[in-house]
Amino acid sequence: MSIKVRIPTPLQKLTQDKAxxxxxAGGIKDIREFIEKLGKDFPGIKERICDEAxxxxxxxxxxxxxxxxxxxxxxxxxxxxxxxxxxxxxxxxGGSTQPPSAVSLTIKGGR
Amino acid sequence: xxxxxxxxxxxxxxxxxxxxxxxCEYCFGPLEVDYDYERIKKKLTxxxxxxxxKNLWRYRxxxxxxxxxxxGLDSGFTPLIRAKNLQKLWGVKELYIKDDSVNHPTLSFKxxxxxxxxxxxxxxxFTTVACxxxxxxxxxxxxxxxxxNLKKYIFIPxxxxxxxxxxxLIYNPVLVAVEGNYDAVNRLCSEIANKYKWAFVNINIRxxxxxxxxTYGFEIAEQxxxxxxxxIIVPCAGGSLITKIYKGIKEFKNIGxxxxxxxxxxxxxxxxxxxIVNAIKENSDIIKPLKPKTIAKSLAIGNPADxxxxxxxxxESAGFAEDxxxxxxxxxxxxxxxxxxxxxxxxxGVTIGVTKKLIEKGRIPKDESIVVCITGNGLKTxxxxxxxxxxxxxxxxxxxxxxxxxxxxKKCL
Numbered sequence: 001m002s003i004k005v006r007i008p009t010p011l012q013k014l015t016q017d018k019a020x021x022x023x024x025a026g027g028i029k030d031i032r033e034f035i036e037k038l039g040k041d042f043p044g045i046k047e048r049i050c051d052e053a054x055x056x057x058x059x060x061x062x063x064x065x066x067x068x069x070x071x072x073x074x075x076x077x078x079x080x081x082x083x084x085x086x087x088x089x090x091x092x093x094g095g096s097t098q099p100p101s102a103v104s105l106t107i108k109g110g111r
Numbered sequence: 112x113x114x115x116x117x118x119x120x121x122x123x124x125x126x127x128x129x130x131x132x133x134x135c136e137y138c139f140g141p142l143e144v145d146y147d148y149e150r151i152k153k154k155l156t157x158x159x160x161x162x163x164x165k166n167l168w169r170y171r172x173x174x175x176x177x178x179x180x181x182x183g184l185d186s187g188f189t190p191l192i193r194a195k196n197l198q199k200l201w202g203v204k205e206l207y208i209k210d211d212s213v214n215h216p217t218l219s220f221k222x223x224x225x226x227x228x229x230x231x232x233x234x235x236x237f238t239t240v241a242c243x244x245x246x247x248x249x250x251x252x253x254x255x256x257x258x259x260n261l262k263k264y265i266f267i268p269x270x271x272x273x274x275x276x277x278x279x280l281i282y283n284p285v286l287v288a289v290e291g292n293y294d295a296v297n298r299l300c301s302e303i304a305n306k307y308k309w310a311f312v313n314i315n316i317r318x319x320x321x322x323x324x325x326t327y328g329f330e331i332a333e334q335x336x337x338x339x340x341x342x343i344i345v346p347c348a349g350g351s352l353i354t355k356i357y358k359g360i361k362e363f364k365n366i367g368x369x370x371x372x373x374x375x376x377x378x379x380x381x382x383x384x385x386x387i388v389n390a391i392k393e394n395s396d397i398i399k400p401l402k403p404k405t406i407a408k409s410l411a412i413g414n415p416a417d418x419x420x421x422x423x424x425x426x427e428s429a430g431f432a433e434d435x436x437x438x439x440x441x442x443x444x445x446x447x448x449x450x451x452x453x454x455x456x457x458x459x460g461v462t463i464g465v466t467k468k469l470i471e472k473g474r475i476p477k478d479e480s481i482v483v484c485i486t487g488n489g490l491k492t493x494x495x496x497x498x499x500x501x502x503x504x505x506x507x508x509x510x511x512x513x514x515x516x517x518x519x520x521k522k523c524l
Contacts, residue, residue, distance in 0.1 A: 060139050089134040
């Protein structure tokens, strides 16, 4: 039961220089919960992916099985065992900002 | 002699060394080259520029290299043409075409950015260069990369125009046709760039590469006699060119080469792929990514990397944005060819079509100076014109046949 995650160079310091990591998919429903879990496995990484308000940073794009989550259901894009996720700097993979109201990753329990 | 201090995050201002980096480790903002303008100002005068060879390196202090330039030594300094016939047709007073359809060596503005990217990649010690491309960059990297004796990996969408594929393959690079649109190619490439330590010109060399586009703006100002026009109409794909043209003319002002800037920068896209134009029309700072559907394949980027900066450039300069349909693009290609004798690719059809629209809508006053950007050559996108430009008159090699056919043709007319 796992989700494969490709980590961009700027974040690899937080994954012990690993470009690819596996996350236990147990109990992960969607992207929002995935980021929370990734942050637990690799302390510090959630703060880099999300801004102070808990939103995915404007210069980060996330892809599930090669599709941009902005063409899916943003942070509510559902995940299942065996999915692969890419985190890509927007400036490289083509990019833009997300509608601020649409993507909120404020997680229960606060910051 | 270097005039580059380092790299700087465009968003949070963090400073980075001169390395093949492109994204801020903290906020993921894009990194930009940080110049020592005080020193540049002392060196780069009008007289100094005019004394140099007519290529894009005449502005080398404002380009991000440390040593002497090594690539694209004949690129740039393309004609700025007074478009008298179009002027009359549209009833405008002062209209110019900045014609990069004849840029050396591969007939598009991409020769500018590749010239800079390769000179820089070599300074960094790379021996393999790579790119994700909608075609023109592929042609340019293949050609200039070959001249530079570099190994080349080039990634394109599989459905690209035949001429752009041939114009790449002829230089014998590793050409990879990816089954997907440009945005998919680009995403894949950023993952490959993450793993293979190549000089991906539009990824890890991007801060340097993109600076080459400024020379298009520098040349407009120099060729107009050290002044800038009231309007520049720029085609938008990833949104970098429009941003850099404006940056270029602002740098000229900053170092005292021109007196003032009152230029409105207008964004031009195809209706079937207009994420930047849509954002401007909706007065939004947000780019909504989309799946492109247009014959203007060189502009078919649904997820523009510099989209928000392109929007900011248009807003800051008080410009407008407009889009044109595939039919309007073809009409505009024919118009430019038949009025001025310039055969541009579909992207040029976009800027000509958009200029016409902006004039008709009164966005561009008829008594103000206008420069239209023509960034690529029509020979590369001939498929778009299939069945749209008539056929040759076929005759037997006899005078009788010639006169019969011409008479018949006259009767038809």
